[in-house]
Amino acid sequence: MTRHSISPRKLLPLISFSVLLIATFALQERAMSYLGLNLLFNLTIPIALATIGQLLIMVNDIDLSVGAFVSLVACIVSTLLVQHPWLGWLALAGLVLAYAALGALIHRFELPAIVVTLGMSFIWGGLALVIMPAPGGTSPEWLRALMTVKPPLAPMAVVAALLIAAAAHLLIMRSGIGTVLRGLGGNSRSVARAGWRLSGLYALTYGLAGVFGVLAGLTLVGLYTSSGASVASSYTLLSIAGVILGGGEFIGGRVSPIGAVLGALTLSLAGSLLAFMHISPDWQIGAQGAVLILVLAARLLFTRREALI
Amino acid sequence: MNTSQPVEAVVALRGVHKQFGAVRAIDGIDLTLTPGECVGLVGHNGAGKSTLVNLINGTLKPSRGEIDSHVTRGGRGSAIRSVFQELSLCPNLSAAENLRIAHPTLKGLGWRRRAGAEIRTSLDQVFPGHGIDTDARVDTLSIAQRQMIEIAIGFAPRGGQARLVILDEPTSSLDAGIAEQLLAYVERFCAEGGTVVFISHMLGEIFRVASRIVVMQDGRVVAERASQDFDRDSLVDAMGHVAQHAPSAEQRRHAEGSVSAGAASATVIEDAAGLSARRGEIVGLAGLAGHGQAEALAKLYFAGTSGWRAPRQPRMAFVAGDRGRDGVLPLWSILRNLSLSVLPAGAHRGAVDRRAEATLGREWQQRIGIRSDDLGNPITSLSGGNQQKVLFARALASSAPIVVMDDPMRGVDVGTKQEVYALIRAEADAGRTFLWYSTETEEVCQCDRVFVFRDGKISAELSGAEINEERILAASFEMQEN
Numbered sequence: 004m005t006r007h008s009i010s011p012r013k014l015l016p017l018i019s020f021s022v023l024l025i026a027t028f029a030l031q032e033r034a035m036s037y038l039g040l041n042l043l044f045n046l047t048i049p050i051a052l053a054t055i056g057q058l059l060i061m062v063n064d065i066d067l068s069v070g071a072f073v074s075l076v077a078c079i080v081s082t083l084l085v086q087h088p089w090l091g092w093l094a095l096a097g098l099v100l101a102y103a104a105l106g107a108l109i110h111r112f113e114l115p116a117i118v119v120t121l122g123m124s125f126i127w128g129g130l131a132l133v134i135m136p137a138p139g140g141t142s143p144e145w146l147r148a149l150m151t152v153k154p155p156l157a158p159m160a161v162v163a164a165l166l167i168a169a170a171a172h173l174l175i176m177r178s179g180i181g182t183v184l185r186g187l188g189g190n191s192r193s194v195a196r197a198g199w200r201l202s203g204l205y206a207l208t209y210g211l212a213g214v215f216g217v218l219a220g221l222t223l224v225g226l227y228t229s230s231g232a233s234v235a236s237s238y239t240l241l242s243i244a245g246v247i248l249g250g251g252e253f254i255g256g257r258v259s260p261i262g263a264v265l266g267a268l269t270l271s272l273a274g275s276l277l278a279f280m281h282i283s284p285d286w287q288i289g290a291q292g293a294v295l296i297l298v299l300a301a302r303l304l305f306t307r308r309e310a311l312i
Numbered sequence: 313m314n315t316s317q318p319v320e321a322v323v324a325l326r327g328v329h330k331q332f333g334a335v336r337a338i339d340g341i342d343l344t345l346t347p348g349e350c351v352g353l354v355g356h357n358g359a360g361k362s363t364l365v366n367l368i369n370g371t372l373k374p375s376r377g378e379i380d381s382h383v384t385r386g387g388r389g390s391a392i393r394s395v396f397q398e399l400s401l402c403p404n405l406s407a408a409e410n411l412r413i414a415h416p417t418l419k420g421l422g423w424r425r426r427a428g429a430e431i432r433t434s435l436d437q438v439f440p441g442h443g444i445d446t447d448a449r450v451d452t453l454s455i456a457q458r459q460m461i462e463i464a465i466g467f468a469p470r471g472g473q474a475r476l477v478i479l480d481e482p483t484s485s486l487d488a489g490i491a492e493q494l495l496a497y498v499e500r501f502c503a504e505g506g507t508v509v510f511i512s513h514m515l516g517e518i519f520r521v522a523s524r525i526v527v528m529q530d531g532r533v534v535a536e537r538a539s540q541d542f543d544r545d546s547l548v549d550a551m552g553h554v555a556q557h558a559p560s561a562e563q564r565r566h567a568e569g570s571v572s573a574g575a576a577s578a579t580v581i582e583d584a585a586g587l588s589a590r591r592g593e594i595v596g597l598a599g600l601a602g603h604g605q606a607e608a609l610a611k612l613y614f615a616g617t618s619g620w621r622a623p624r625q626p627r628m629a630f631v632a633g634d635r636g637r638d639g640v641l642p643l644w645s646i647l648r649n650l651s652l653s654v655l656p657a658g659a660h661r662g663a664v665d666r667r668a669e670a671t672l673g674r675e676w677q678q679r680i681g682i683r684s685d686d687l688g689n690p691i692t693s694l695s696g697g698n699q700q701k702v703l704f705a706r707a708l709a710s711s712a713p714i715v716v717m718d719d720p721m722r723g724v725d726v727g728t729k730q731e732v733y734a735l736i737r738a739e740a741d742a743g744r745t746f747l748w749y750s751t752e753t754e755e756v757c758q759c760d761r762v763f764v765f766r767d768g769k770i771s772a773e774l775s776g777a778e779i780n781e782e783r784i785l786a787a788s789f790e791m792q793e794n
Binding site for chain 1: 371386387388389390394396400401402403404405409410412413414416418419423424
């Protein structure tokens with residue numbers, strides 16, 4: 004037998020997403036349109052990108068600086084990149100390199116990533132405040148145009164989500180180097196024994212996560228057309244929740260990029276659904292948490308059942 | 313190159329020393345490995361075999377001495393391959409993906425297809441009829457299947473050619489039939505000019521495949537001869553253990569007068585599948601690897617122990633075979649690992665009694681011979697066999713009347729095995745019940761009663777003189793005819 008039957012556990016991200024989507028459509032028929040879908044998922048694009056960045060790190064670590072990092076990128080994009088494009092791109096490239104260096108350092112000195120990234124989140128946040136003490140700025144014209152493009156058939160938000168999921172799947176699940184990076188999470192000793200330089204691989208992982216963080220910041224500014232030093236501060240927890248909702252685990256390199264994008268979509272859908280149900284925004288964060296716990300409980304049940312078979 | 317060698321050596325070590333801090337792991341070794349030979353490397357746990365392996369394959373640099381090689385050594389694309397005792401695949405990847413990690417030239421579109429083809433070819437060559445799904449994630453496969461994949465990756469061409477393959481306890485989780493396939497393949501590989509270093513505690517296998525046997529003790533080579541110049545006793549002598557034959561099952565049972573295993577003693581375990589055990593009895597679970605023995609044990613153990621509170625008098629204790637997965641706590645010290653099972657009993661108002669814990673540690677260190685100066689050292693500082701001893705001590709130190717053992721002797725050397733056999737026998741005579749799953753016939757023959765498993769069910773129950781290799785093998789294969 005070469006084909007595997009897909010276990011219900013793997014389908015869970017799709018199932019939970021579908022359930023919420025159907026519920027949303029039932030409550031608000033107008034969401035079931037080109038414009039409606041775009042409004043529903045527009046703001047998820049940067050979250051989905053940040054979630055992929057988080058997923059790369061979560062192959063064997065966790066990144067608590069995603070939110071601050073994306074905010075800093077957004078600040079640079081909405082100021083420096085508009086005024087001095089070259090300098091702006093240079094700064095963004097520098098940020099990616101800094102992320103890569105961080106990965107190499109974390110491996111070289113066996114530092115706990117959770118602590119290093121928590122510390123870095125304050126540095127990113129501080130830099131963002133220096134660049135942009137008060138919210139404001141504008142979006143580069145081309146970026147705004149890109150994010151408001153209206154492709155035929157499906158709205159931009161849906162197309163972008165599909166593109167992100169496909170690209171991340173190819174990179175992480177299908178490509179050779181993605182396989183090695185996942186192997187790093189599964190058993191780093193075995194990867195080292197095969198002759199790989201681990202510090203290089205860690206730098207690559209973090210560098211790639213940095214690239215996705217930069218993409219998240221870019222799309223964020225394209226959508227909001229402005230930014231602030233804490234514009235994306237909720238992304239840290241949203242991205243972690245997205246990976247978990249998508250069937251990923253904190254350790255062992257068991258991740259699913261498609262699931263993670265679905266997880267990010269599910270989370271923002273949960274917010275919209277609660278709004279349609281006229282639940283006060285005060286309760287929304289808590290309700291999102293409840294959705295997360297529900298999905299995790301369902302996953303646990305499936306895992307238990309699989310273990311028994 | 314060393315010109316004094318008649319045949320060009322694959323690897324030649326001259327006066328090699330390796331020191332870790334104050335510890336001399338390798339203390340002056342000269343060793344030449346030539347094409348076409350299979351070298352059996354034996355020595356008890358901690359003799360320095362693993363360090364020697366890592367020097368040969370280029371992972372470690374010698375502190376002193378020279379290592380010459382005319383093949384690619386170390387790094388990716390190495391012609392020297394090592395298959396390690398502890399399973400070292402990436403569990404979250406498939407067999408094909410694991411091959412990719414060790415394969416320097418597998419690139420570009422379609423690498424998955426090529427990787428799958430290469431690993432399947434290699435598996436087919438070494439283990440014909442293996443039936444392993446190479447696209448399944450490794451952690452969904454059995455330990456035996458994982459070991460088979462690891463061996464196949466070791467022999468796979470990987471963009472070059474394997475010239476020297478070091479197998480460290482390769483058969484410890486394979487059953488007899490599959491181990492035989494491996495031994496046959498090793499012979500073919502050597503006949504075609506390859507070199508194999510075969511490390512095993514199963515001396516029968518060493519005699520079966522090795523053309524030369526190298527005996528190590530305390531970081532030195534203490535004997536090196538053609539394998540026909542050794543016999544079992546002289547080899548065990550050379551390893552530094554007094555040759556002590558396990559009393560054959562029958563002799564022992566006669567001598568014992570069946571005080572403990574008599575039909576009179578009370579049945580303490582009985583499950584729906586037909587597994588049962590009496591007080592003071594050693595019950596074996598045999599059969600081919602992966603036929604439901606481990607599952608039967610786990611079911612029994614969890615049914616008997618799961619609960620919200622750890623009781624002060626546990627009903628069962630467990631000795632793990634897969635140390636890394638369900639045995640050691642790698643961040644803890646030796647002592648903490650050992651005392652884990654007795655914490656509820658030794659606790660004083662919820663706090664651990666440190667003095668009693670230390671006493672217990674010293675007592676068991678002596679009883680079971682854990683080789684370490686300081687029980688406060690991390691458990692990972694011990695060799696595999698010594699870690700296993702700690703797990704035995706953990707289970708035996710508890711007051712549990714039933715001890716469940718899931719193939720606990722994997723990678724344990726001959727001397728230690730004899731010590732543990734004696735310990736188990738003594739504990740059973742004192743009234744403890746043992747449930748013992750093993751893939752080795754020698755161990756199964758230590759039992760009073762044996763259940764043979766096949767396809768998840770008990771296919772035979774043997775006791776007394778019926779327990780022998782033929783009967784067990786017959787019961788393992790019996791139903792296959794239908």
